[in-house]
Amino acid sequence: MNYFSSEFKLGILGGGQLGKMLLSETRKFDIQTYVLDPSDESPCKIACNHFFKGDLTDFETVYNFGKQVDVLTFEIELVNIEALEKLENEGIRVYPSSKTLRGIQNKGIQKDFYKNNKIPTADYEIFQDLAALKIKVANNQIQLPFVWKCTEFGYDGNGVKIIRESNDLEQLPDVECIAEEMVPFKNELAVIVCRNPSGEIKTYPVVEMEFHPEANQVEYVICPARIEEIVAEKARSIALNVSVKFDHVGLLAVEMFQTEDNRILVNEVAPRPHNSGHYSIEASYTSQFENHLRAILDLPLGNTDSKLTGIMVNLSGEEGFVGNVIYENIEKILGWRGVTPHIYGKKQMRPFRKMGHVTIVHENVNEARILAEKVKNTIRVISRQ
Amino acid sequence: MNYFSSEFKLGILGGGQLGKMLLSETRKFDIQTYVLDPSDESPCKIACNHFFKGDLTDFETVYNFGKQVDVLTFEIELVNIEALEKLENEGIRVYPSSKTLRGIQNKGIQKDFYKNNKIPTADYEIFQDLAALKIKVANNQIQLPFVWKCTEFGYDGNGVKIIRESNDLEQLPDVECIAEEMVPFKNELAVIVCRNPSGEIKTYPVVEMEFHPEANQVEYVICPARIEEIVAEKARSIALNVSVKFDHVGLLAVEMFQTEDNRILVNEVAPRPHNSGHYSIEASYTSQFENHLRAILDLPLGNTDSKLTGIMVNLSGEEGFVGNVIYENIEKILGWRGVTPHIYGKKQMRPFRKMGHVTIVHENVNEARILAEKVKNTIRVISRQ
Numbered sequence: 001m002n003y004f005s006s007e008f009k010l011g012i013l014g015g016g017q018l019g020k021m022l023l024s025e026t027r028k029f030d031i032q033t034y035v036l037d038p039s040d041e042s043p044c045k046i047a048c049n050h051f052f053k054g055d056l057t058d059f060e061t062v063y064n065f066g067k068q069v070d071v072l073t074f075e076i077e078l079v080n081i082e083a084l085e086k087l088e089n090e091g092i093r094v095y096p097s098s099k100t101l102r103g104i105q106n107k108g109i110q111k112d113f114y115k116n117n118k119i120p121t122a123d124y125e126i127f128q129d130l131a132a133l134k135i136k137v138a139n140n141q142i143q144l145p146f147v148w149k150c151t152e153f154g155y156d157g158n159g160v161k162i163i164r165e166s167n168d169l170e171q172l173p174d175v176e177c178i179a180e181e182m183v184p185f186k187n188e189l190a191v192i193v194c195r196n197p198s199g200e201i202k203t204y205p206v207v208e209m210e211f212h213p214e215a216n217q218v219e220y221v222i223c224p225a226r227i228e229e230i231v232a233e234k235a236r237s238i239a240l241n242v243s244v245k246f247d248h249v250g251l252l253a254v255e256m257f258q259t260e261d262n263r264i265l266v267n268e269v270a271p272r273p274h275n276s277g278h279y280s281i282e283a284s285y286t287s288q289f290e291n292h293l294r295a296i297l298d299l300p301l302g303n304t305d306s307k308l309t310g311i312m313v314n315l316s317g318e319e320g321f322v323g324n325v326i327y328e329n330i331e332k333i334l335g336w337r338g339v340t341p342h343i344y345g346k347k348q349m350r351p352f353r354k355m356g357h358v359t360i361v362h363e364n365v366n367e368a369r370i371l372a373e374k375v376k377n378t379i380r381v382i383s384r385q
Numbered sequence: 386m387n388y389f390s391s392e393f394k395l396g397i398l399g400g401g402q403l404g405k406m407l408l409s410e411t412r413k414f415d416i417q418t419y420v421l422d423p424s425d426e427s428p429c430k431i432a433c434n435h436f437f438k439g440d441l442t443d444f445e446t447v448y449n450f451g452k453q454v455d456v457l458t459f460e461i462e463l464v465n466i467e468a469l470e471k472l473e474n475e476g477i478r479v480y481p482s483s484k485t486l487r488g489i490q491n492k493g494i495q496k497d498f499y500k501n502n503k504i505p506t507a508d509y510e511i512f513q514d515l516a517a518l519k520i521k522v523a524n525n526q527i528q529l530p531f532v533w534k535c536t537e538f539g540y541d542g543n544g545v546k547i548i549r550e551s552n553d554l555e556q557l558p559d560v561e562c563i564a565e566e567m568v569p570f571k572n573e574l575a576v577i578v579c580r581n582p583s584g585e586i587k588t589y590p591v592v593e594m595e596f597h598p599e600a601n602q603v604e605y606v607i608c609p610a611r612i613e614e615i616v617a618e619k620a621r622s623i624a625l626n627v628s629v630k631f632d633h634v635g636l637l638a639v640e641m642f643q644t645e646d647n648r649i650l651v652n653e654v655a656p657r658p659h660n661s662g663h664y665s666i667e668a669s670y671t672s673q674f675e676n677h678l679r680a681i682l683d684l685p686l687g688n689t690d691s692k693l694t695g696i697m698v699n700l701s702g703e704e705g706f707v708g709n710v711i712y713e714n715i716e717k718i719l720g721w722r723g724v725t726p727h728i729y730g731k732k733q734m735r736p737f738r739k740m741g742h743v744t745i746v747h748e749n750v751n752e753a754r755i756l757a758e759k760v761k762n763t764i765r766v767i768s769r770q
Binding site (some may be wrong): 002004005006020024027028029030046047048167225285286290294299300302303307308324326327330331334335337338340341342343344346347361 | 387389390391405409411413415431432433434540629645659669671675679684685687688692693710711712716719722723725726727728729730731746
C-alpha cells in the first residue's frame, strides 16, 4: 500500500487537540485525511483534507464517515463501537480495533480484563447503580476511604472521587460504578506503548505525572521519571504486557501507580495519543503522534528514545475567568531556553479547560523541573477583561 | 499585540514547501494565516486559514492580498516589490522589508552591496546583456574559466553556469548577468541568521552543503559542518554582519565558500527559511520555521543550538521519470533509527524537482553521514509505471 501523496485515505474520529497534533504528522507525510467532529470550531477543521461535522456516538454518522476511508482511527474513546464493528466486517481497517476499544471504554470491563489477565491492579468491585454501592457501604463491607469511579463517560478527573465517609456518597450520580481500594502510592507513572499490526512493539520511557491537587488534572509530565531503573523496567514490562493482551494496534498509554513498597499497579489505559506523551514532540526521536501514524499504517515504528529530558506543563483555564482566551506572559516564556508553547486553538476558555501545553527540553531533569515550575507560575490562561 | 488564538492575521506570499513547514508552526501557536499562491495545488492550500490564488508578481494581486493582513512575509523572493513598498507606506508590517528584498532580488545589486559594505565575496563584473560580456571575453579581459550568473529569476542552480571556453557563451540567454571569479574552495557552507525588529539576533551553527555534481542541487546538508572551530566562528561572524548590514528581519540564509586558504567568501543570501535549515526541525531546540515566525512577530528568538547532529538529504525526482509520484523504499528508511522523511505534497514528479527531504539525527556526525548516504541510495522518487 502506498500512503504518501497518494489516493489513500485516513479517517480520524474526533477533531480535538490530539487530532490536530496527529494532523501535523499526516501533513509531514502528505497522507490524505478525513476528520469527523461534532464542532464546527474543532482544532482539526483546517489542516485535514476533508472535514465532516457530526455526532461521534451516532451509528449512522460514524458508519457513513468510515465507509469513505481506508484506515480509520480515533483520538477520543467515546465513539460508536457498533459502527466500528460493522466497518471492520466490511473490510475497513480500524485501529485500535473495536474489540480493543470495547475492553477499554467501560472501566468495569477494563478492570475485569486486568484481573483475568493477571495484570496487577488495585482491588475493586463493580456496582450496577449507586443504591447497590450504598448498601455495601452501610453494611461495612467496603473499607473507607475508597476510590469511586463511574464506569463510562469519565475523563480528566471527571467521574473519579475519593469517598472518605458515607455522606460523600450523596453527591454521586446514580450510574454504574467501581469502588476501588485506595492504595497509598509515591508516584503516578505512565508508559506509552506503540504496536503495529505486524506485531512490532516499542515503549516510550516511563514518565512521572504530577497532578494538580484540586482539578485532578496532570500539571507536569516528566520524562524520564525520576525513579530507580529496576522500577522503570518493571513498569515498561507491565505496559508491554497490557498492550499485547489487548492485542492493541496504535498507541496505548498505560497509567500506573508506584506504591510505597514499589509495586506497580495499572490504573487505566487510553488507546490513543495521550497527554503524558506530548513531551515527545520536542524531546523524542519520534513523537507519539508520528508513531501512532506509523503503527496504524503498519509502517516500521520510530525510535522512542529521548534526545533530551522533556517536561510538559499543561495550560488550563484559570479559575474565575471565562470567555475569549488570552495567554498572558507567553512572550516572556518564549524567551527562555528550550521552552515551546503549543496552543490548541480553542477560542473560548473556562476554568480547567485544556487550552494548550508547554514543553521544556533540557540536558538535566532537575533544572528542567525548576524551569517548568517557573513556566507554570508565569504564563496565565485567562480571558480578556 | 496578541498573536495567539486572536484576530491577528499573518499573510504569507507563496504556498510551497517552505510555506507549508512555516504553517506547521503557525498552527502550533494558533496564529491565523492568509496564503497567496498561483497554484491551486499548492502544498499550503490546506493548513492555512484562508487561501488565495493569484500571481505573486502582479502589483494589484499582492497589494490587495496584503491589505487584509497585519504582518506580511514571503517564502519566495520573486514577489512584487512595489506592492510591498506601498503596503509598508500604508502601515502594514512587511518582514523582511521591501528595502532588504530589493538589495537581494537582483544578484548584481546584491554583489554591489557586499562590495560597498566590505563583506568578503568573489570578484565580479556586471553586464547589461550577453553582447557586452562577449566583447570582454573576446578581448581577453576576463579570465577563463569563470562563473556566469543571471542577475534575476535564477534558483536552485538554474541561472548559474561555469564558462570554461568562449564557445560556452553561445548557450547562455541574453539577459543581465554577472561574471564571477572562480575561486577554488574546499567547502560550501551556510549560516542561518534570525533577527527580530527589536534587534535581537542569533545564528544557527554553520552547516556544510554537499552538492549533486550534475543538478547543482544540494544533496546533503550537514550540521554541524566538519570544519575547524576558528573557521566556523569566522563564518558566523560574517553572517551576522551581513544580516545587520541588510537591516534584515526574519531568517537570512547566508551561503558561503570556504576557500583553500580558509578565507570565507559570501556567495549569496536568501531572506527566508532555507533548504540548508531543514535539519533544524528535528535537530535544533527551535526550528528555523519557528524562529522565522518569532522574528517577524518581534517575539523573543528561540535557542538555535542543536540537540543532536542533523543531516538533511534532499528528495528530488529521478531522471527518466515524470508523472504521479511514488516514494520507493520509503518504508525501508522509516525503519532506521533517527530517520524522518518530509513529503512536500506535490503529486507530480519530474527530474530534479524537489519533492521532499529526509532528516537523519544522530549523536555522531560521521555515523550520521554514513546513514544519510544509505538513505540517499535507498529511497527513490519515481513515477508510477
